[in-house]
Amino acid sequence: MKHIAVSAEHEYRVHLNVHFEGVLNEISQSHSKVFVIAPQYIVDNYHLTQFLHALDNTTLFVVPDGEHQKDISVIDQIWQGMGEAGLTRSDALVAIGGGATTDLGGFAAATWLRGVAWYAIPTTLAAMVDASVGGKTGINSHIGKNLIGSFHSPRGVHIDLRFLKTLSDRDFAAGLAEVIKVGFIRDSEILDILQSHNNVSKAHEVSEELIFRSIVVKADVVSQDFQESKLREILNYGHTFGHAIEKMSHYEIRHGEAVSVGLVFAAELSGKLLGLKEEVIELHRSILQQYDLPTSTKMPFAPILELMRSDKKARGSSLRFIGLNSIGSPHWLEDVTSDILETTYERIAE
Numbered sequence: 001m002k003h004i005a006v007s008a009e010h011e012y013r014v015h016l017n018v019h020f021e022g023v024l025n026e027i028s029q030s031h032s033k034v035f036v037i038a039p040q041y042i043v044d045n046y047h048l049t050q051f052l053h054a055l056d057n058t059t060l061f062v063v064p065d066g067e068h069q070k071d072i073s074v075i076d077q078i079w080q081g082m083g084e085a086g087l088t089r090s091d092a093l094v095a096i097g098g099g100a101t102t103d104l105g106g107f108a109a110a111t112w113l114r115g116v117a118w119y120a121i122p123t124t125l126a127a128m129v130d131a132s133v134g135g136k137t138g139i140n141s142h143i144g145k146n147l148i149g150s151f152h153s154p155r156g157v158h159i160d161l162r163f164l165k166t167l168s169d170r171d172f173a174a175g176l177a178e179v180i181k182v183g184f185i186r187d188s189e190i191l192d193i194l195q196s197h198n199n200v201s202k203a204h205e206v207s208e209e210l211i212f213r214s215i216v217v218k219a220d221v222v223s224q225d226f227q228e229s230k231l232r233e234i235l236n237y238g239h240t241f242g243h244a245i246e247k248m249s250h251y252e253i254r255h256g257e258a259v260s261v262g263l264v265f266a267a268e269l270s271g272k273l274l275g276l277k278e279e280v281i282e283l284h285r286s287i288l289q290q291y292d293l294p295t296s297t298k299m300p301f302a303p304i305l306e307l308m309r310s311d312k313k314a315r316g317s318s319l320r321f322i323g324l325n326s327i328g329s330p331h332w333l334e335d336v337t338s339d340i341l342e343t344t345y346e347r348i349a350e
């Protein structure tokens with residue numbers, strides 16, 4: 001087992017390579033009541049109902065699958081569930097699931113009684129390397145993704161690698177998009193590992209190393225800039241464009257798939273504004289395509305631009321992006337004009 005420390009409003013650790021059953025046992029012994037949220041497929045595939053039944057201080061609340069669990073109606077039902085369970089300040093919530101579940105669970109914990117403890121047990125690669133670590137919690141609204149949220153770090157993140165075995169290739173690849181992002185902004189060794197493990201099944205063989213390296217970077221960045229005053233923004237590389245097309249697809253495409261296109265957009269923008277070398281831009285495409293991740297879009301530019309303006313990374317009316325000078329050297333791009341964005345978009349439009 002490996003541990004990675006994160007320093008935020010409190011210190012916590014990411015525990016890599018645990019068994020979730022033992023973790024739930026320990027959490028249930030540390031609190032009088034534990035409120036567990038998980039989507040139905042996790043409940044069914046991992047016999048959660050029977051397991052939690054044996055721990056007599058837990059309440060299980062089943063959330064919908066996918067990004068729609070972050071709708072405002074769901075958080076309302078969770079608050080009601082926590083009220084009925086009599087969850088007090090010294091109790092805790094556990095979120096078992098993908099990134100949508102850990103974002104939602106963290107937000108429920110942040111808002112209930114102005115903040116109760118929570119623990120993340122991520123079950124997808126994207127949640128393991130990104131969503132469960134960092135303390136940003138939130139839900140979606142008709143205005144955009146994650147616009148309602150709170151900084152509220154978990155007490156612990158517990159990664160059970162057995163969950164990866166039941167992921168579809170598509171879901172695993174979507175998680176790899178966030179790993180690839182980390183490779184470009186900070187840890188080029190990740191890119192080397194991926195180039196020599198150039199399909200989903202080979203990448204599975206090195207998943208523990210990829211997860212560890214990605215979390216080390218995230219933990220370091222979050223520990224230096226928990227509330228995203230500047231440095232932490234580098235983790236948003238590819239995300240401003242990505243969030244826009246994810247929202248436009250009504251969350252039909254995976255977050256990682258949207259980020260994949262967003263990474264190529266950010267690389268092309270970096271080529272225009274920072275002179276990022278063509279070979280590095282092409283490296284984005286080639287690594288993403290190894291895992292059948294999308295690198296272009298059919299969606300029209302005007303609504304994408306509109307959504308990018310409402311992204312939470314926007315400041316005032318100016319559009320800001322994270323670009324790259326070179327691999328491992330991110331750069332903050334301020335006041336990017338819509339003309340430049342449109343000519344960049346043309347490079348990735350189908």
Ligand code: GLY
Nearest residue numbers: 131133134135136
């Ligand atoms: N929940 C994702 C983050 O904190 O970055």
